[in-house]
Amino acid sequence: MKVNSPLQVYKYLPQTNCGECGETTCMAFASRLIDRSMKLEDCPPLLTDEFKEKYMELESLLAPEIREVIIGTGEHAKAIGGDDVLYRHQLTFFNPTKFAYDVGDTMPEAELVERVNKIQNFRKFYVGNFLNLDMVAVRCVSGDASKFAVAVKKVSETTELPLILCSFDPAVLKAGLEAVKDKNPLIYAATGDNWGDVAELALEYKVPVVLFSPDLDKLRSLAVTFIEMGIKDLVLDPGTYPQGNQLKGTFDRFIQIRRAGIKEGQKEIAFPLMAVPMNTYLVYDEPVTASYWETVLASVFTVRYGDIMILHSLEPYALLPEVHIRDTIYTDPRTPVKVEPGVFEVGAPAKDSPVIVTTNFALTYYTVESDLSSNKIDCYIAAVDTDGIGVEAAVAGGQLTAARIKETFDKAGFDFAEKTSHGALILPGLSARLQGDVEDVTGLKVLIGPPDSGRIPGWMEKSWPPKAK
Amino acid sequence: MTKKIKLSELGSLFGDLDVKALEGVKIEGDVELDLGQVGLNPQMAYALGHETTQIALHLMNISRILGYPVDRMPGSSTTATAPKRLSRLIDSKFSVGRIEEWKNPIQEVVLGATSSDGGTRKSTITLGGENALPYYFDSPMPHRNHITMDVFDMPISMAKAVKSNYEDVMESPAEWAKKVVRDFGADMVTIHLISTDPNIKDTSPAEAAKTVEEVLQAVDVPIVIGGSGNPEKDPEVLEKAAEVAEGERCLLASASLNLDYARIAEAAKKYNHVVLSWTQLEINAQKELNRKLMKQCGVARENIVMDPTTAALGYGLDYAYTNMERIRLAGLSGDQELNFPMSSGTTNAWGARESWMVSSPLKEDSDWGPREYRGPIWEIVTGLTLSLAGNDLFMMMHPTAVQVLKEITRTLYGSKENEHVDISNWVSAVV
Structure with a gap:
């Protein structure tokens, strides 16, 4: 702004x-x-x-320095771009990087549908929400416009996720656009060779368009030309090379373009950036290696300014780190990292329900809370005020102590004699060394839980209720 | 939710071209509209989507009647007239400046000492010296990133994927150290003296120091000496270890604000080692500790490395990343208390359940797939993210993670040549 x-x-x-x-x-x-x-x-x-x-x-x-571009329509529309800063601590980054996974128009229909379903159904629970994938990129592998149109149509019948139509042949793109006229897909891509025809398509169908050139003078020329023609919903692909010095060149270009847009206010190039990590499949034949390198590239360009990317691997070992690194970078650093300290009920705890201690670091708290509620364990959780530091670090740093644990229950007015029949509390496994201190300070029976709250259900079977002394 | 619109509120509607603002709109009152008279602004129409197009048309018409400058609304100025056709690309040159504020280089720190410098290491490692954020075109990084691999002075519990690499050497720190250097390409070795913790084995400082000597004899790379993390015991353990490793320029891990850092600083000065200044995700605490090490304890600038704490991907990496990035930017921009090289306990990634659990504890999650592939990539992405924030030295555990992190950091550093890859037809590649 x-x-x-x-x-x-x-x-x-x-x-x-x-x-x-x-x-x-x-x-x-x-x-x-x-x-x-x-x-x-x-x-x-x-x-x-x-x-x-x-x-x-x-x-x-x-208006934000980087133009915000909308892909898709209605409630399924996704926004990209819209950033104002180069580093997240200066404000926050807006519109998390959108991950599009590819399908090819040569895939048998059943396979295509299965893959699209996998993309739209993926979910990973995290701090009260599900992390998801965003889009489907349909690639024209066949070179055949009618085949492409069929594939595009099939994808759009299978999912409401926004689409990216990928081909350098304007006739192919046109056939695809005809199949999803009203869905506002992103078209990929205009180049130094086909730009005139692709610009026509962008104007005719009113869709956002990717400009592709690893040569930044050429890329800027394309952008200036499109702007002049009245096309403003642009996305820039400065070419994602999969390895070596060429990859370093890609890294340089992402930083140069974003710096020009935000720090120098060069409006002509202040558009969302696209990365194509799936280009690792051009050089690695072995599937795990190709997928690993794809995730590596996705991580680099999630951290450094990629606003949308096209990926291939749907292996969980690719998707899980990808959705998490995106969350890492786009989480708003201005929102509090802590929950209010106190004693909270999960489900409907009774007198024989366990009392579980954790910290008030939001992530720790929500992780423990979701593990317990997902497994339907009625209990109390005590969120100790550790200044928002996680268990292990808080034990090492002296923020999780017997005194603070006692204080949490005292302040909440939680009386073990009245609320429980067992007079016991459960410490996180990573704070086992506090056991003696807590026993001394609170006079309660102190059990040591597992180091990870995901294991509480198994632990409960073995260790709960506590044996009488 | 349905919002009823009065004519007087039309202004507010048009103020927001966002689709959401127009969803479920109902028009109150009987306004006669002549649809044939006015063309639909195409930009507007597509922004609103198919379902709301009709409503948009109505509203635009009304607003024109009321005198709103519909055609001059932001984002629609050029679409009101017929688009311009061009037959040639407009020439344009791209250029961008360097960051002028970055004029304070990061301190260079040498780890290890060869015989000519009073040590027995075969080679040394230099960290730091940067004049820009890592891998930025503004100024090439003078030294690449380095990796030190973890060795423990007793068998410990670890994720299955990690453990399978070390089962044969877990009883012998010396053999363990040899293996990570010989087989896994470690630049350095970290010997963690965890058995010294009074709650574990309470190994005496003298006994622990013997382990350090064994490791120094087993490998000729520079080493990191780590305590158990027990704030009472660590100072005397590190003191003794520093003594037996005199002159080797080991990295002593660590001095922190919650233990007697002065003793560790003193040991480093007396026996020629480097201090790891460890704080917990708090830039001001890092400044304070560095200042105390320099001003109060007299540690020379070239003998300080920082560990601002590493949290795993999904478990606070956002704080760790931003903390490091802020520290590095402050250092480059002139803060003399923060311009030191950084080290990351990247192994912490294995604390994330995604890296080691067989499957998700939550029934609602999609399948997590095989964990033997999840773990290494978790360590890689954790380390890689911090490398982009400015981290120089990585303490790591899994051989595959080490290999991949090495490859990507060297690629971004600029020392990886490759055969030219043509990506111009990636769209039609058969994958």
């Missing part, structure tokens, strides 16, 4: 402190606009006739 202080934004606001946006002052609202936690539309007075001009000006001032 073109402004960086609330004061600059404030000038354009009604300055009445009416509170309709939910903030008490216009200045507070201005700060929320700067950190992008609220939108202009949250200010009703600004949307009236009186403020029309100021609204327009503000909108252009607040």
Whole structure:
């Protein structure tokens, strides 16, 4: 965005402190606009006739440095781009990298459908949500426009996920577009050779389009030309090479383009970036090696500025690290890392239910909580205030101590004699060394749980209820 | 959720071209519309999607009647007129500047000492010296990343995929050390003296020091000496170890704010070693400890490496990554208390359940597949992510993870040539 202080934004606001946006002052609202936690539309007075001009000006001032491009339609649409910073701690990154997995138009229909289902059905539970995959990239391997159209149609009948149509042949792309006219797919790609025809398609079908060239002068030429023609929903693919110095060149280009867009405000090149990690399959024949290297490339370009990518491997050992590294980079660093300390109920705990101690590090807490609730274990969880540090590090660093554990129960008014029939608590396996201290300080029976809460169900079978002393 | 729109609220609708704002819209009142009179703004129509196109058309018409400048709305200015056709690409040159703020190089630190410098190592390793973020075109990295592999002074429990590589050497730290250098290409060896923990075996510092001597004799690469993590015991263990390894420029792991760091600093100074300054994901604590090591304990700048803590992928790597990136950016931009090379306990990746559990404990998850492939890639991605944040030295465990991390970091460093690969037709490749 073109402004960086609330004061600059404030000038354009009604300055009445009416509170309709939910903030008490216009200045507070201005700060929320700067950190992008609220939108202009949250200010009703600004949307009236009186403020029309100021609204327009503000909108252009607040527009993100990297253009946001929408792929797909309706509730299945996905946004890419929209970033304002080069490092996540400076604000946060917006619109997590979208992962598209490929299918080829030469695949037998049943296989194609199975693969698309695998893509759309993948899910991994994480901190209260499921991590998913985003899109399907249909590649024209056959070189045959009608075959391609059939495959595109079949994919679109199988899934609501947005599509990327991949071919360098404009006739093939056109056939694909005809098959999914109203779905706003992304088309891949315009090059120095076919750009005129692909531009026609982008205009005719009103779809976003990828520009492909590892030569950055050429890539910029393409972008400038498309902008001039009135096509603004662009995605840039500066070429993803799978290995060696060529890969290093790719890395350089991602950084150069993004720096030009964000730090230098070069609008002509401030578009979302596409990486193609599946190019590792061009050089590695052995499937595990190719998949590993694909995940390595996906990780590099998730960290460094890839906004959308095309991948191949659907092996869990590829998908799990991929969805997690994306979450790592796109998690908003401004949101609290801790949960409120206290004693919480899972399910409907009774007097013989276990009391399980963990830390108030959000990730630890949610992991333990989901393991227990998913396995239908009624219990109490005590989230000890460890300043949001995980178990192992908090034991080493002195934030998880017997005193703090006692304090957690005291503050919550949790009386073991009243709430439990066993007078016992369970420490995380990684804090086993605190057992004696906790016994001394609390006077309770202290059991040592497993080092990973995923093993609590098995542990319960063996060790719960506690044997009488 | 259905939102009813009054004519007076149209402005707010058009302020937001986002599809969501128009979903489920109902128009109240009987406004007569002449659909034939006005063309639909195509940009608008596609942004709204098929289902809402009709509504959009209505609304645009109304807003025109009311005098809203529909055709001049952001993002639609050029689409109102017929698109321009061009017959030639417009010439353009790409250029981008370097980052001027990066003018403070990262400290160079040498680990290991050869006979000419009073040690017995065959070669040394230099960390640091960077003038830019890792692998950036602004300034080439002077030294590549290095990997030190873990060796323990007693058999420990570890993930099955890791253990299968070490079962034959677990009883002998010297053999273990030889194996990681000879078979797995470790640049260095870390000997973890975990048996010294009073809660484990309470091995005496003198006994532990013997293990260090054995490892030094077994391999000729530089070594890291790690304690047990027990804050009371570590200072005396590291002190004794430092003494028997005098002159070898080992990395002593670690000095931290919750133990007697001054004793470790003193041992490093007296016997010519390097101090690992370890803090927990907190940039200000890292500054404080580095400052204390330098100002209060008199450790020279060239004898400090930092470990700002590594959390595994999915288990706090976001904090570890950003903490390291901030530290490195601060160092490059002039912070003399933060411009030191960094080390990562990448082995922590094996703490993530995804790396070692047979299957997901949650029934709702998709299949996790075979764990023998999940573990190494978890360690790789954890290390790789931190390498991009500026980490120099990696403490690792699995041979495959070591091999792949080495390959990718050397590739980005620029020392991997390759045969030219043509990607221009990747779209039609048969995979």
